[in-house]
Amino acid sequence: MRLDDERESSNIDDERGAGGSGGGRAPIRIGIGGLLLALGALYFGVDPKIVFSLLEGSASGGNQSAVVQQQSAQGPDPQKQFISRVLASTEDVWTSYFQQLGRTYHEPRLVLFTGAVQSACGYAQASMGPFYCPADQKVYLDLAFFQELKNRLGAGGDFAQAYVVAHEIGHHVQNELGIMEKVNGRNGGLTERGATSASVRTELQADCFAGVWAKRADDARKILQSGDIQEGLNAAAAVGDDRLERAGQGYVVPDSFTHGTSAQRANWFNRGLQSGDIRQCDTFSAPSL
Structure with missing residues (x-):
């Protein structure tokens, strides 16, 4: 990507080192006029049991956050700069749109964090x-995730x-x-699962919106x-439900899908990348996904 000459966003909160690594595993619950179960677990919400089976036995995974934290204290932080520039690009695109x-x-x-965050x-x-x-209208990201994405999922x-x-x-x-509010109102929260669920449609639309950003930013x-x-x-x-389930448990259960294949x-x-048009991202009206 050509981002070296692009501006950096001022909307970055660097809380690396501020959080702890203790505490139990708790589900993420999102409130939009109530509790909305949305981004359940690793890799955009896959069943935690699958995630932990993927991570089990990893000798290096537990130390990656500490490495990121140490690097950030040593001076220039190219990865933070990159994320800041990507964020700035999304701001420019969506403000204009x-x-x-x-x-x-x-x-x-x-919010950049290591280990854990509130x-x-x-x-x-x-x-x-x-x-x-x-x-709170915030995105939370531990930069160590990108090592998992690359090393374990080949992406x-x-x-x-940036995706x-x-x-x-x-x-x-x-x-x-x-x-989100409309979907939450219709379904009482995105707690449902399944290949055609509102949760899957919500996640696929976010993928399409990511493509819209890329098209418009490049234009x-x-x-x-x-x-x-x-x-x-x-x-x-790499983060499709079917691929992660097959890797984690050896078989696929479409009724458990939350994000799509x-x-x-x-x-x-x-679709978003080719069109650059959010009207092409209506997963909720699509007869098939």
Whole structure:
């Protein structure tokens, strides 16, 4: 990605080293006029049992947060700068898009943490992965997640990281547009699971919104380089429910899906990437996903 000359966002809260690593594993619950169970566990909400089976026996995973924290204290932090520039790019794209809609985009904040963090949606450990909390309009990210994405799921590269951030910002866009509130009202919270559930449709739409950002950012600033799009598609596919379930437990249970299959996630990301139009991201009206 070509981001070296781009501005950095001022909406970064660096809380690395401020959190603890203790405490029990607790589900993330999101409140939008009530409790909304959304981003359950690692890799955008997969069943924690699958996640922990994937991480079991890892000798290095538990130390990655400490490594990130140590690096941040030694001076320049290229990874933080990169994330800040990606965030700034999403701010520019969505501010412009909302202006076209006659609306105002309220920029979210992104919190970098290590080990564990307390959000308005509850306590979360790094093993739960990146998540967006509508209650405080913040994205929470432990940078060690990107090592897991690369080493364990085979989805490395700078644009794969940008996709992760853009997906979570996609949830903020949903929140800004009132989509989350409407879905929560219809379903009493995204506690349902299954291949065609509201939870899956919500996550696939966030993937599509990530693609919309990439298309519009590239049109405006020519940020994409050769291989970037494939990195994004690889990252989207890497975190599909079917792939993670097969890796974690050896078989797939569609009734347990919360985020969609690898093919669906890559398809909806690509749909946003090709169109640059949020009207093409209506997963809730789509007869098939």
